[in-house]
Amino acid sequence: MSVRRHLFAAAAAGLIAFSANAKELRFNNPLPESRPETQELIQFAKDVEENSNGELSIRLFNGGSMTLENADLLRTLPKGVVDMSLLWANYLGRDAPALSAVLVQGSIGNVDELTAALPVVRDIFESEFDEWGVKTVGNLAIPMLYASVFCRDEPVRTLDDLRTKKLRVWTRDQVMTFTKLGVSAQIINQDEMYISMKTGVVDCALYPALYAHTASLQETAKYAAYLYPIAAGPYTLGMATTKWNALPEDEKAALTQAADALWERTNEYSSDYERELAAREKLGQQGVTFLEDFPEEDRALFLETVSETWKEITEEAGGKAPEYRERVLEALGRE
Template identity: 65%
Template structure:
């Protein structure tokens, strides 16, 4: 009986150990983008591909749309401290803590796909260096489409910088605040998740936003008019992991994640269809009642680009440290 008891006990212990060993460690992946964004679908595929290759030792679970309550502006604070194991990062949101990052690519300074393709390798190198200084390892990238940014207004159409001076404008980054301030326009940063209410309640009269993504935030429900202002290339989204966490991760898991991330980059780093998708988005918005008026003039766009160029130089000098050198590296890549 004693031998039988020992046998049963050993079996139960073995079963418990087996069950415990079968539970994968969860890596929480913070994705600040809404679930409806096309990039989120690409990130979901990245997660599925990585999990399949990891084979159960670690399971990445993505939380989208700010559902974890982690402000995207605080990523350099919460990620190294282990609040989550992985997070999407966008340099333009991180200017408060890392001014040099937000001045690497100022939105509006690169206006063509050809120029952007020259800059991308250098931008990625700079991101890896700068994030490493914050204790974050860049394990992957997701490209952002070449966007066409428009001015969406609630009550009346605006298609000149002069008319925009009498409006309160929503923007999403400090470089835009600085650029529009130079042009005499009152601009304020309002997070994407608060933009709908701000437009509906009149906190702002107009909002800067790409038509391509307007439906994902129901902008057509609160904006009755829109006019195209400028093309925008942005540095890619970064998938970051705390460096100490990454260094402690086994080689097989690292390989699975970086391989899935490389596939993600190859899928998203495509720009040929961006303008066609932009036109389709405008047609859909018009069908939903948005009055699409004439574009801002070439003269206004030239004024805007001149203001952006001044803003880029000012932000780099203000940030100090490595920022001016980062800007020069991007300018060299662009051949300017």
């Protein structure tokens, strides 16, 4: 069984039991409870409590229930508004453009490249977060994902077809790439994607089949076609540096040990493609017709355009962004 399939139904509400005398850390998790990453955070919280003999506990607030905007976390987390938070670099471009430009969606094409790049990416992330007064307690790896275009009413499996539709995406670099290709794309948060598809705000949504059920895409999309691979930088488990420094050494050790175990569980990609195919099959049983993949020439053009976007946003970000890109390219053997 894949390490990512450990589900903890008893903790489905995201509230971890703790003793009356335990110190409790509030953890902001913007991901919904249905996401595998949330289940991994539940295990992280259980490990922290076990490592500390019940003296330290994590209380998870899932699905954005703390109403903290992802884009604001570099402002709110260092101030101690919340004790800990899950952060994703691509959402932080307003305040830290160099950080959000380290990787863009589609810049890495396979698991071998991802494995080569991750040590460099993690090092860059940690140093950048340090400058914002955020301590990297640990990282949570994201699976190798495969982005498909899910459409509500009509089959779409070419860029020409897609140019006649309104497309939902989730990052600015995706908007830039699709715009270069003549596709109308807009950022819509996951929690708004269902209603946006249902009401026709967008005709199609870019999303991995593996996670489609977490956004109920099987209820709003009739067709889907694979477009490109997604290898992303990991999530960061962040804490205000001042809060971290104030913790006693045994509590730091309990958190670090649990974070190391979290990384070991999630930094494993051998079954990702099989899980993707299984997800497509299940979606097919639920009424989503998976079409043939986008044509090879369309996929090649898309990835070529992604490379242009990556270079453009690093130059736009300035500062250390071009240096970071060069470090990642060197790790990938693409100097």
